[in-house]
Structure formats: structure tokens, C-alpha cells
Amino acid sequence: MTEVTNKYRTMIRDYVAQGVYDTRDDFAVVMQPFLVDTKPPVKENGKPDFSYFAADCFHFSQKGQEAMAEALWNSMLEPVGQKRTEWQLGEPFECPSAEQPYFCTNKNCGLKSKVGTFGSQKSNPGSSDDNPSPASSSSYVAVVVMSVFGVCLIALLAGAVMYLRGRRVPRPEKNRLVQPDRFGAYSAIM
Numbered sequence: 094m095t096e097v098t099n100k101y102r103t104m105i106r107d108y109v110a111q112g113v114y115d116t117r118d119d120f121a122v123v124m125q126p127f128l129v130d131t132k133p134p135v136k137e138n139g140k141p142d143f144s145y146f147a148a149d150c151f152h153f154s155q156k157g158q159e160a161m162a163e164a165l166w167n168s169m170l171e172p173v174g175q176k177r178t179e180w181q182l183g184e185p186f187e188c189p190s191a192e193q194p195y196f197c198t199n200k201n202c203g204l205k206s207k208v209g210t211f212g213s214q215k216s217n218p219g220s221s222d223d224n225p226s227p228a229s230s231s232s233y234v235a236v237v238v239m240s241v242f243g244v245c246l247i248a249l250l251a252g253a254v255m256y257l258r259g260r261r262v263p264r265p266e267k268n269r270l271v272q273p274d275r276f277g278a279y280s281a282i283m
Contacts, residue, residue, distance in 0.1 A: 102129070112199070121198035127168040130179040134160075155255055162244065169196040 106124055114122035134142040143150065145157035153161055164180040167187045171177065195201055 115199045118200070121200065123169070123173055123196075123198055124176070125165060125168040126176055126178045127164050127180045128161075131164075132179070134182050155251075158248075158251060162248065166244075172197045172202045173199050 109122050109124055114120065134145050136142045145154055145160060146152065147154050147157075160182070163186055164184070167180075167184065168176055170187045170189060170193075189195065193202070
């Protein structure tokens with residue numbers, strides 16, 4: 094399974110590195126490899142901290158979703174070709190700077206990278222796309238705003254699902270002959 098996963102990841106990375114998605118100012122695809130070498134969080138006793146995972150031990154719990162959202166946010170602010178491949182608990186939450194108020198892509202960070210492996214890059218200095226024009230910077234702001242909106246919308250939907258899951262009311266059994274009506278009185282079903 095690990096071999097298949099690594100092969101799939103390599104194929105996706107190589108396809109993105111071809112520059113297929115670097116043709117527009119309002120759309121980009123950027124690999125976010127912060128989970129590639131990440132190990133599961135552990136407790137003080139060295140055993141895995143399962144509070145970051147749902148009951149199926151595969152999906153993240155609410156606590157895990159929060160941690161991964163912060164790690165993804167930090168990864169989106171790192172320059173292409175210089176992204177970390179592992180994430181640790183307690184890393185500081187990064188904020189956009191005045192010099193770089195957007196998520197990094199191949200075009201807006203001045204990097205035309207052909208990524209061979211995660212964390213390494215080969216740049217093409219002197220390329221005409223190295224510095225985005227001021228006119229296209231509004232497109233990047235729009236992308237950032239839409240990305241933040243999308244993350245917030247997903248968080249809102251996840252919170253609503255968690256809230257509704259906690260409010261579940263058991264359904265009455267279909268095969269019972271006597272069931273309570275809306276006032277709490279029991280009557281026979283004919």
C-alpha cells in the first residue's frame with residue numbers, strides 16, 4: 094500500500110510540476126506536502142494520542158481536524174519548493190506578511206520550480222513570469238479571500254454536522270404496537 098501511495102503522490106507531483114496549472118492568474122494547483130513525513134501525535138508515555146482520530150482510527154476527530162487545518166494554513170504560506178514535509182504539534186500559527194499577503198504559488202512567489210522531490214527545487218531565473226504584475230495582484234487577493242472563505246465554510250459545515258450528531262434523538266421502533274404520541278401518551282397502532 095505504501096508503494097502505491099508513493100507512486101500516486103509522485104505522479105501527481107510530477108504532473109503539477111509540469112506547469113499545466115501555471116497559466117492563469119486566478120487559479121493555481123500547489124502540492125501541500127506537510128503530511129508526507131508526519132508521524133501521529135504521541136502522549137507523554139510515547140503511545141499514539143488517539144484523541145486526534147475518529148472512532149474508525151482513520152479519519153481525524155474534531156481535534157485532529159483543527160490541528161490539520163492549522164498545518165495546512167502554514168503550508169500554504171510557505172514558498173513552493175521550500176515546503177516542509179512534516180508537521181509537529183505546537184508549531185506557531187503563521188500569518189501573511191506585508192511583503193507576501195497571499196498564498197504561495199509558482200507564479201506569485203517568483204519561483205518557476207520543477208520540483209524533483211518535496212523540499213527541493215530547480216528554478217528558472219530570469220523567466221518573464223518571475224515577478225507578477227501589480228494588475229494581477231488583485232487576482233491573488235481574490236484567490237486568498239476565496240480560499241479562506243472555503244476553509245471557513247468547510248469548518249462551519251463540519252461544526253454543524255458535529256452539533257447535529259450530538260443532538261440525535263433515538264427513533265421509535267417500527268415493530269412496536271404501542272408507541273407514544275406527541276403528548277407522551279401511549280396508544281395502540283392499528
